[in-house]
Amino acid sequence: MQVTRLQSVTGLSYTVAMCNRTGTGCIRTLQKVKLTLYYEALCPASEEFVVNHLYKIFENGLISIIDLKFSPYGNAKISSNGTIVCQHGEWECLLNAVEACAIHAWPHVSDHFMIIHCLESLCHEDKYAQWRTCFKKLNLNPKPVDDCQTSGLGHKLELEYADEIKALKPPHKFVPWVVVNEQPLNEEYEDFMSYICKAYKGTNVPHACKGLTDPIVVYKDNVKPLNRQVSFNEED
Template structure:
């Protein structure tokens, strides 16, 4: 027979598992130099992150409408070679960042500064890595410039091709693409997510008018 402490511990474990099971899975498929991707992360995701962070598991897939060539020897990207570079840097950085709060912080910074890479090829989001305490040089030498960086982008390609996005960024909920949710997310990401959250947690998200989807 379990003692009181063991019962309390078991109940806490069940609550944690239940909470994790009830979280909404959100996948964001995007590109480093896509203006719509920049706008989504900087203006839609980042400012509203605190309202939704406790209710979702978020995953970022930086690839978009890119393609691999010769088994990853080369990549071709919608906005040119600098975009391929940015996608690869983000793949390496995201692998090293331990939690989604810090990933959001990094991407907000990176998408803001990397747009200047079009006119300054030495801009690689160095300050964004430093902001998160990442060793930028190690990131570049041990991942970006190695087979590891290639493999991360090839995996991103596999995951992106499974969705076959027609628009970048594409936002997918619980593994299933829904055009209505996609359109709503681009216009108002917070209200879209909060509408889904409130189907599980009626008091979820801080109070604002929320669109019905």
């Protein structure tokens, strides 16, 4: 197994485990725990989760047992004429589509996570208008994303993400909506690493799991009110 060191634009350094050509030392996809993040740009809690929590799985090696997927659509709605209307306005719609295009352009999770982290960091700092600087900071050619946007592919990708989040059962209540092996974590989403370690059934348990306690089961009547700036699904 090859270990690659990645440097983020915020100075965070990630160690990412990569499979070698023979596959030796890799976790098979079927053994991995599925982690899906449903989120939207300009949602304070989504920014917080990506920037200050999710990056840790790249740093501590937990990504080696995770099949991570991003769904950048959130609580947006599709109008009668087919346009997408976002909770946080046109900037959110633009950035959601940019991130969708980045995922399409760089399908390997360690690649598109870097640009998602950069974009969400700028949103977190209220500098989202500078989103194009992420390409230069990460030494990426912006043409694939620009072509994706101008060709209409970005809009098509967003419609696909819309179908995904609408199909969730139970439906999402808010974003960020974190799902582990098809089970939503609800208000406990910041404890996602404990749930991943508990769900993992393989024998090659990452060292990061050994320092985590099992997640505490929270019964519905005992759920504490959210004190984070999540963005609620307006259909609820």
